Amino acid sequence: MKKVEAIIRHHKLEDVKDALNEMGVHGMTVSEVQGYGRQKGHTENYRGAEYSVDFVPKHKIEIICSDGNLQLVIDTILKSAQTGQIGDGKLFIYDVKQAIRIRTGEMGEDAV
Amino acid sequence: MRTHVRSALSLCALLLILTTATLALAQDGSKVPDDLPVGSPDVAEMIEQDAAAGEGIDTGDNAWMLMSSALVLLMTAPGLAMFYSGLVRRKNVLSVMMQCMFLMGLMTVVWALWGYSLSFGGSDPYIGNADYLFMNNVQSYYDAQAGEIITPLEGTIPRYTHMLFQGMFFIITPALICGAFAERMKFSSMALFSVLWGTVVYCPLCHWVWDGGILFYGGESAIAGGALDFAGGTVVHISSGISALMCALLIGNRLGYGNDDMRPHNLTYTTLGAGLLWFGWFGFNAGSALSANGLAANAFAVTHFSAAAGAVAWAAMEWISHGKPSVLGCASGAVAGLVCITPAAGFVLPMPALAMGAIAGAVCYWAVIRLKHKLRYDDSLDAFGVHGIGGTLGAILTGVFATRHVFGEAAGKPIGLYEGGGISLLIGQIAAVGITILYSVVITFILLKLIDFTIGLRVSQESEIRGLDLAEHGEEGYIFN
Numbered sequence: 110m111k112k113v114e115a116i117i118r119h120h121k122l123e124d125v126k127d128a129l130n131e132m133g134v135h136g137m138t139v140s141e142v143q144g145y146g147r148q149k150g151h152t153e154n155y156r157g158a159e160y161s162v163d164f165v166p167k168h169k170i171e172i173i174c175s176d177g178n179l180q181l182v183i184d185t186i187l188k189s190a191q192t193g194q195i196g197d198g199k200l201f202i203y204d205v206k207q208a209i210r211i212r213t214g215e216m217g218e219d220a221v
Numbered sequence: 222m223r224t225h226v227r228s229a230l231s232l233c234a235l236l237l238i239l240t241t242a243t244l245a246l247a248q249d250g251s252k253v254p255d256d257l258p259v260g261s262p263d264v265a266e267m268i269e270q271d272a273a274a275g276e277g278i279d280t281g282d283n284a285w286m287l288m289s290s291a292l293v294l295l296m297t298a299p300g301l302a303m304f305y306s307g308l309v310r311r312k313n314v315l316s317v318m319m320q321c322m323f324l325m326g327l328m329t330v331v332w333a334l335w336g337y338s339l340s341f342g343g344s345d346p347y348i349g350n351a352d353y354l355f356m357n358n359v360q361s362y363y364d365a366q367a368g369e370i371i372t373p374l375e376g377t378i379p380r381y382t383h384m385l386f387q388g389m390f391f392i393i394t395p396a397l398i399c400g401a402f403a404e405r406m407k408f409s410s411m412a413l414f415s416v417l418w419g420t421v422v423y424c425p426l427c428h429w430v431w432d433g434g435i436l437f438y439g440g441e442s443a444i445a446g447g448a449l450d451f452a453g454g455t456v457v458h459i460s461s462g463i464s465a466l467m468c469a470l471l472i473g474n475r476l477g478y479g480n481d482d483m484r485p486h487n488l489t490y491t492t493l494g495a496g497l498l499w500f501g502w503f504g505f506n507a508g509s510a511l512s513a514n515g516l517a518a519n520a521f522a523v524t525h526f527s528a529a530a531g532a533v534a535w536a537a538m539e540w541i542s543h544g545k546p547s548v549l550g551c552a553s554g555a556v557a558g559l560v561c562i563t564p565a566a567g568f569v570l571p572m573p574a575l576a577m578g579a580i581a582g583a584v585c586y587w588a589v590i591r592l593k594h595k596l597r598y599d600d601s602l603d604a605f606g607v608h609g610i611g612g613t614l615g616a617i618l619t620g621v622f623a624t625r626h627v628f629g630e631a632a633g634k635p636i637g638l639y640e641g642g643g644i645s646l647l648i649g650q651i652a653a654v655g656i657t658i659l660y661s662v663v664i665t666f667i668l669l670k671l672i673d674f675t676i677g678l679r680v681s682q683e684s685e686i687r688g689l690d691l692a693e694h695g696e697e698g699y700i701f702n
Binding site: 153154155156157158160 | 482483484485543545547549550553589590591593594603
């Protein structure tokens with residue numbers, strides 16, 4: 110099992126969700142996050158005072174999938190979250206040792 | 222223990238003031254009706270008495286003036302309260318709203334007890350008298366000889382209405398100053414300062430400009446011929462703006478000013494507050510005609526035009542210099558336009574009003590964006606940059622654009638410089654501006670030093686970092702559970 114963690118633009122969330130649903134990948138966790146990469150934030154101007162805003166708001170989605178589905182998930186996210194402009198975000202992939210569904214006690218891929 | 226003693230003393234002082242007021246009223250025996258209908262009143266007689274009491278009142282004028290009074294009050298809260306509170310950091314949002322709301326109460330009490338009398342009583346050129354103390358000669362009374370209720374009049378409206386309308390100006394003026402010391406002044410010091418400032422700065426200035434004093438246009442004791450100030454360019458905006466600068470200088474910059482993130486926490490409040498200010502300003506300026514006539518209509522039109530031009534000018538300046546017109550800039554420009562037209566509202570025509578608004582938008586933009594940062598004073602919410610500069614500009618431009626087509630001066634002589642009225646009015650306006658600035662600077666300095674030496678001006682560092690909402694009021698603006 111793998112965990113795919115994607116940092117994406119706010120307005121791309123619906124596209125990513127719909128594309129994954131179409132591919133038969135159900136279930137994700139979404140959180141509001143802030144951060145910066147090469148983009149390095151932006152500056153705002155209030156009555157002549159400039160403020161540099163280092164942290165840019167983004168969405169983070171987390172998806173647990175089977176090893177066989179991993180490439181499909183990655184391709185789908187890349188395709189649906191991409192604008193080509195700076196600030197499109199990043200993907201991280203982790204190994205997941207175990208998953209347990211709390212309601213039934215099912216384990217492994219059955220729980221995903 | 223010490224706090225309890227102090228609280229008890231404050232309560233006693235307040236009770237003493239209220240008791241004195243009540244006694245003063247009770248002593249005036251002749252005005253207490255001794256044959257009031259008891260049990261089942263003679264309704265027909267009472268209606269007759271009411272009708273008799275209404276003689277001399279122009280109901281149209283009175284209706285407009287009561288409406289205007291309410292509009293001006295709306296400017297302080299929610300108008301100014303929202304405008305200012307959106308500009309501070311979220312930890313201080315309530316402190317600014319509280320200052321506006323509390324001043325609506327505190328300044329009204331002062332106005333009722335002695336403020337109105339010091340401003341509009343008697344004919345001394347320097348200060349009012351005791352004629353209207355505790356609302357005597359303002360409130361209605363039963364005249365036993367005439368057998369009717371008498372309501373004192375001021376022109377075509379009850380003196381009640383005049384007192385209320387003017388009282389709303391007395392409330393908002395110190396509230397404007399709060400923008401300069403926002404996020405760091407002790408609440409108790411703010412309250413004390415406002416009472417003292419209202420009494421010794423606002424009341425005399427109001428009397429000088431509007432009640433036959435040393436700055437009253439064409440008055441016997443007028444200095445340099447006096448000044449035209451339709452709705453408070455000198456009385457409200459220059460006095461508060463200049464005093465605001467003094468406050469900012471004496472109390473010092475906010476902790477972390479220039480380094481920390483001090484962005485406005487909610488510009489939606491600020492924009493809505495600016496909209497409410499614009500709306501209420503129609504009462505502020507058009508109400509200053511004290512009548513529902515053509516002069517009021519002119520004041521209404523030029524007020525709207527100036528605000529519009531101010532909003533466009535400030536936004537355009539930002540668009541040109543920063544590439545984007547900001548919402549805050551548009552809102553600030555509208556207020557600058559409104560401030561600038563205030564002294565001129567009853568004296569200029571709509572086209573000069575557009576010019577005045579545009580000039581105010583551009584000049585106040587410069588004061589707030591360039592001057593403040595160059596001189597490094599922390600006028601937190603730009604009370605000086607908008608009201609001090611905008612008011613001064615308006616007062617001077619009144620001397621340029623005032624015209625006989627609006628202001629009914631005898632024999633229809635030209636008035637302002639622009640229509641060939643000569644330089645005398647302009648000199649009168651500049652003299653009034655100079656006197657107002659000098660007086661405001663000196664007295665505000667003395668008051669602030671006095672308060673600093675006694676109860677202190679500024680909250681502790683810890684309180685400032687924690688935020689005034691919790692430190693001064695024990696409350697939070699936003700609790701999201």
